Amino acid sequence: MxxxxxxxxxxxxxxxxxxxxxxxxxxxSVVFGDVSYQEEVDLTTEEFYRMVKDAENLPKTSxxxxxxxxxxxxxxxxxxxxxxxxxxxxxxxxxxxxxxxxxxxxxxxxxxxxxxxxxxxxxxxxxxxxxxxxxxxxxxxxxxxxxxxxxQGMRAYFMVDDLNHLHRGGRLNGAQVLVGSLLQVKPILHFVDKKIVPFEKIRTRKKALNRIISLLEEDITKGKPHKVAIIHGNCEPAALALKQELEEKHPSLDCAISYFGPVIGTHLGQGSIGIGWYTK
Ligand code: MYR
Missing domain, CATH: 3.40.50.10170 (Rossmann fold)
Structure with missing residues (x-):
């Protein structure tokens, strides 16, 4: 077969x-006004983040x-x-x-x-x-x-610079009542039952990233994660710095850099960053 x-x-x-x-x-696809673009086919991630900066209205996805x-x-x-x-x-x-x-x-x-x-x-x-x-x-x-x-071993935790994108697109669950207070902090987000929910509220970006690293390290001590992805929304330098920090502490980690492309970037916004991994 x-x-x-x-x-x-x-x-x-x-x-x-x-x-x-x-x-x-x-x-x-992402849709700017009346024009629809198939991501990874006729719209690159670089073009997308450039277009968002200049666009009057935020794009939608389909x-x-x-x-x-x-x-x-x-x-x-x-x-x-x-x-x-x-x-x-x-x-x-x-x-x-x-x-x-x-x-x-x-x-x-x-x-x-x-x-x-x-x-x-x-x-x-x-x-x-x-x-x-x-x-x-x-x-x-x-x-x-x-x-x-x-x-069973797949995990991902991520954070955004501006929670309004996720909120506006209706992809943030379990946070409706909290939204007012969540908007003031940098919540770590993750998936539960297929939906995005806040994991923990943290005050600063640096502390949130450290917390995500500590979650990865908990899994490293239980059994070596097989593959790690550092994923960023148009903030590659931050992702590279994170990779360097992780590899210095855990030289055998198999760590790739990836990106939030146009469709996911529409809902997370520029400056989002996360780590995903799975343990064998
Ligand atoms: C559609 O229009 O059907 C696409 C909707 C995509 C919603 C994306 C929401 C954010 C997902 C974040 C994933 C982070 C994984 C590490």
Missing amino acids: KVAVMTDSTAYIPKQLRESESIHMVPL QPSIGYIIEMLEKLAVDYDAVVSIHLSSGISGTYQAVARAGELVDGITVYPFDSEISCLPQGFYALEAAKMARDNKPPEAIINRLEQMK
Whole structure:
């Protein structure tokens, strides 16, 4: 059985790596006024942050249309029998549900949708693992089982410079009553039950970052994290400094720098930063 691996653009796996790993990608879009751009296809992250700075109104985001996904699946059906398709949390976007629905409508290929319950490079870690297993001719059920197992050790904590973006986009849960007070601090955020909720309220950015590092270090002492991603929204110097700090303290850590691209950047805003990892 030939198994394809698909993910969406919010995994932010660089194009070259996607191609070398044969990972197919369905893009989400950002919409500035009347113009819609497919991220990672016709809008780069650099262009996006430049455009946001100059834009009168903030952009909006949208999931891929069912029609677009059906077309992709029909193309994949020519060469593959099944597709394991890994998506951003179903609690923040309808992309996972759209892929699942499209899978029911396309003949000749069986779709195994996987809800990563997270996004960004941690979502990409699932896609990269699935791609490796598909290359080793593992059946889709075994791939899904392995991804579910990875989920037990997957963590991500992040913070934003301005909570208004998340609040405005309706992607901040469990904080409605707290919003007034949360806006004055730098809350650490994470995913619980597929949704974004505040983890802890911290007064300053530096203290919040130190707290995220201490959460990672708790896992390092329990069992070495397999992969770490430092993810930033147009603040690479801060991400590089964090990587250096982590690698000095933990020289064997496998630590990648990644980014909050246009779609996720629309909801988090510039200056957001986070760390994601999984323990084997
Ligand atoms: C859509 O329009 O369907 C996309 C909505 C995306 C919402 C993004 C909310 C922020 C996610 C932060 C992920 C951080 C992972 C480390």
